[in-house]
Structure formats: C-alpha cells, structure tokens
Amino acid sequence: EPEVTQTPSHQVTQMGQEVILRCVPISNHLYFYWYRQILGQKVEFLVSFYNNEISEKSEIFDDQFSVERPDGSNFTLKIRSTKLEDSAMYFCASRGGVAELRYEQYFGPGTRLTVT
Amino acid sequence: GEDVEQSLFLSVREGDSSVINCTYTDSSSTYLYWYKQEPGAGLQLLTYIFSNMDMKQDQRLTVLLNKKDKHLSLRIADTQTGDSAIYFCAENIPGTYKYIFGTGTRLKVLA
Numbered sequence: 001e002p003e004v005t006q007t008p009s010h011q012v013t014q015m016g017q018e019v020i021l022r023c024v025p026i027s028n029h030l031y032f033y034w035y036r037q038i039l040g041q042k043v044e045f046l047v048s049f050y051n052n053e054i055s056e057k058s059e060i061f062d063d064q065f066s067v068e069r070p071d072g073s074n075f076t077l078k079i080r081s082t083k084l085e086d087s088a089m090y091f092c093a094s095r096g097g098v099a100e101l102r103y104e105q106y107f108g109p110g111t112r113l114t115v116t
Numbered sequence: 117g118e119d120v121e122q123s124l125f126l127s128v129r130e131g132d133s134s135v136i137n138c139t140y141t142d143s144s145s146t147y148l149y150w151y152k153q154e155p156g157a158g159l160q161l162l163t164y165i166f167s168n169m170d171m172k173q174d175q176r177l178t179v180l181l182n183k184k185d186k187h188l189s190l191r192i193a194d195t196q197t198g199d200s201a202i203y204f205c206a207e208n209i210p211g212t213y214k215y216i217f218g219t220g221t222r223l224k225v226l227a
Contacts, residue, residue: 004158038129042120043159043204043217056213091158105215107151107158 002026004061004093004108012114013082021077021111023092031095033105034067036060043091047077080095082115089113120207122218129226134192136221138205141186150179150190151204153220159204162190192223200225 005024013019025032034046049067057086066078075094079086089112093105121139128134140148146167151159165172165179165188172179178191192199202220209216 033213033215035215035217042143042219043206045214045216050213058214093159104161104164105159107160109156109158 002106004092004094004106006090006108006111008111009109010112010114012116014061015084015115018082019079019082019113021079021090021092021113023075023077023094024073025075025092025094026096026106029094029106031055032067032069033093033095034077035091035093037091037110038085038088044076055068079113082113084115087113087115094096120205120216120218121220122205124202124219125222125224127224127226128195130195130197132195134190134195134199134223134225136190136192136205136223137201138188138190138218139186139217140188140207141150142203142207142209144210145189146210147208148179148181148188149206149208150177151206151217153202155205162203197221197224197225197227199223 007022034051035043037043045058047061047067048055064080068076089110091110092108095105119141147164149164150162152162153159163174163177163179165181168214170181180189202222204220205218207216
C-alpha cells in the first residue's frame, strides 16, 4: 500500500540554525500539508499546498517557515532560524484529487525536531 | 473560535466496548474524522462522517454524531489490546483546506 514517508525521523539542531524537514507524499496525490504537535498538545495545522503554491496557512506559519516541492516528488518544510519553541513532532500529509470525496489525508510517521 | 476537545485518557478491559468522545465548534456542514496513532507511526484514518449523518457503522467501529450538541463519539466494540493507541478527532473547516485536530485520547486496553 502506498504511504507517505518522512526523513529524518529525529532531528536535533541548535537554536538559530536552519532545518529542512523532508516528506515524500503518495505519488498521485495533489494536496500536501504540514502539521505539528508540541509534546502533550494538539496536532496543529501549519500549511496546505496545491498546484505549486500555498493554498492556506495558519498564524503559526510565519516568515520563518517556508515550503517547497522542488522536484515533483519531495515536499519540504524549512525553518530558517529555529527557536526552542519549534521543538515538536512535524507531520506531513497528502491527499488525492477532487474526485476523492472523502478528502482522506494520508499521514507520514513524523519527524521529531528538538531545538537545543 | 475553532476548537476540538477530547478527554485525554481512557482505560478499558479487553472485550469491553470503548467510547471516545469529542466536541467540536463549527456548526457548518463539514466532514468529521477519527484517526488512530500507534507508537512511532503516523495518523491513520479510521472512519469519517459527514455532518448530515447521525450514525455510521464500520465493522467494530460506530460513530455517533449529535449535531445539536456538536458532540462526536467513536465506539469500539470488543476492544482488543491492538486497539491501544491515541485516537484523534478532527474537523475539516468548511470552505478551507484546514483541518482542526483534538488533543487525542490515549486508549489503554487491559488484558
């Protein structure tokens, strides 16, 4: 069964450093998402991406964040200058085209980001 | 504002039924989802319901929706140890690509 993959599974970085979290969505999917979950808190929507542009973003997704689909396969989340409060589990998700009425999102296993 | 609330923990004995509850805020037509997360894994969609439905059954899973109270529940019949996981309720905000998740309910099944 096709699945969403994410790398790395765990990333440790120092405050102020840039990180790139990588995701490979399911190959024929059209919509892509990033979520984060701070330990013990809710899963929070960050951004959605469709047709090579951001379709929606939350207030968390400020200028420090960016997303890219550089090669039609990978979908990346970049944090330019990490802060301690960016420590969280980051989930990537993808969804098929508009014909899929259920709007089912398929999630990756997550990348745990630890900022020290 | 948009919010989805869940209780944090539930413990049941193997073979019993589990009922996981969720309240949501948006009263417009929308899809509501239940996801399961096992340790080290991503979120797996278990079932969903559209807000014009009251109930949906899928094998051991039954979803009940009370639109008046904006209350959603997931009942797992004959709960097994393999059902131990975190269960997330989620809501698709109508007219957007945005999904709002609850904090998750950690279900522990005792043998």
